[in-house]
Each structure stands twice: as structure tokens, then as C-alpha cells.
Amino acid sequence: MTGEQFRDGRGRRPLRLLLTWLAILTTFGCGPSISPVPEPPNLASVDEEVREQYRNLRARLDGLDADAPAAERAAAHGDLGLWFHAYRLSEAAELAYGNALQLEPDSARWSYLGGGLCPPPARPAAAAAAP
Helix, strand or coil, X not given: CCHHHHHHCXXXXXXXHHHHHHHHHHHHHCCCCCCCCCXXXXXCXXXXXXXXXXXXXXXXXXXXXXCXXXXXXXXXXXXXXXXXXXXXXXXXXXXXXXXXXXXXXXXXXXXXXXXXXXXXXXXXXXXXXXC
8 A cells, every 4th residue: 555545545445344344243242251150069968959959050051052031141140159159159159140240230139149248357348349
């Protein structure tokens, strides 16, 4: 491209086109960032009913594809977070609640439950800053 082509705008069209396509792909190609929710530790020592609860919740979450409604995916992540929360697996619960909040940002439920993971003496600033 010559200096004159650049100055009169004829050389800018390919760049403009590329930037437009990048903007479109970024807008439509990026959904919420979902973290993988880990498997719990070995459940062999817990009651069968507890293992069954986990298997059902995990199967529900794993059975949803990316095209499922965001509210349904949020509920699946959040319900699995409740299970982790009930059995004091706080890190996994925090990930699951965070995913639910990413998928359903207007739901106060996931913020509230995630805030419950932050014990006041240990992480007051994190609890106060939680969305």
C-alpha cells in the first residue's frame, strides 16, 4: 500500500472489514465464562443417599448443553453448589454459585448463597464485595 492510498482511505477498507468481523465474533461468540465444577472427594464413606443426591445433581448439570436456557443452566450449577455447601465443600460451592451468577446475573439468590460461604471473621471484605 502506498502512502497516498493510505491517506485517501482506499487502503483502510480491509482493516475496517477485519475490525468489524472481530467485533461481531467477540459480541456473539463469547458467553459467560463458566468454570469447571470439580468432582467431590471420595464419597465411599458417606451414605448411599448422599451419593445418589450428588449423582443426580451432576447428571442434571452434565446433561445440559450450551443451548439450554441460561436460567436452567444457572439452576443446575446453583443446586450443585447447594449440595457442596451443605457438605462443607466450600471451594466447589463457590465455583458453582459463581457459575450460576454468571449465567443469571440478575438473580439475588446466587449472590446471597455465595456470600454465605464467606464467614465474617475470615473474609469480611470478600463477603462485602460479593455482587
